[in-house]
Amino acid sequence: MINNLKDMNENPISLRWKKRFAELPEDIQLKIKELDNKDPKEYQLKVIKKTKCKPKEGDIFLVSPREGIYFYGRVFKAEIKHIANDTFINGKNAVFIFKCKTRTLDLSNYLPNYEELIIDPVIVDDIYWRKGFFYTIANIPIDDYEKELDYGFYSIGKGKYFKEDGHELMHQPQILGTYGIATIIGIARNIEKELIINPNLLKFD
Secondary structure, eight states: OOOSHHHHHTSHHHHHHHHHHHTSOHHHHHHHHHGGGSOGGGTOOOOOOOOOOOOOTTEEEEEEEETTEEEEEEEEESSOOOTTOOTTTTTOEEEEEEEEEESSSSSTTOOOOTTOBSSOOEEEOTHHHHTTSEEEEEEOOOOHHHHTOOEEEEETTTTEEEOTTSOEESSOOSEEEESSBOOHHHHHHHHHHHHHHOGGGGOOO
């Protein structure tokens, strides 16, 4: 159990980021720090198309941090049924966002690699689709390989690892996100950080 602020600041996710940040060139570190003083509108995700359709497990969607550039995402769990009926998590969706991208609203460049995520897995509300920041283009059932992926979320408040539905994990998952609802600004900021670290993510071969 986490007892103090020091423990909260030394959780696996923050420690991983601190180590990575310390190894970055100074100019990149400075650009990331400057994000704190920027208006979120400067790096907000672009609206693709608003829709009232609820996300479904297996959906493939697009995310656009720049006009005309779309990163692929995958709905891993839709309408999460939390074992303790946690109202913050119940009914939400666990998603992955990949580094593979496209210029068109189709599957032409969809080559998912779970070792090449642009950000950690996140839990999100349907509002991303309603506001048009996520736009679903297809549905492909979750396959056997995906079902066996070692992923989960770290609860900063409890100091434990969980699946999205609240089942506790007894180990640190290979693919790890933060347990809680990701905000629209939070996702946009994390993607922007990755684009600062590696501008080539925006380039096409």
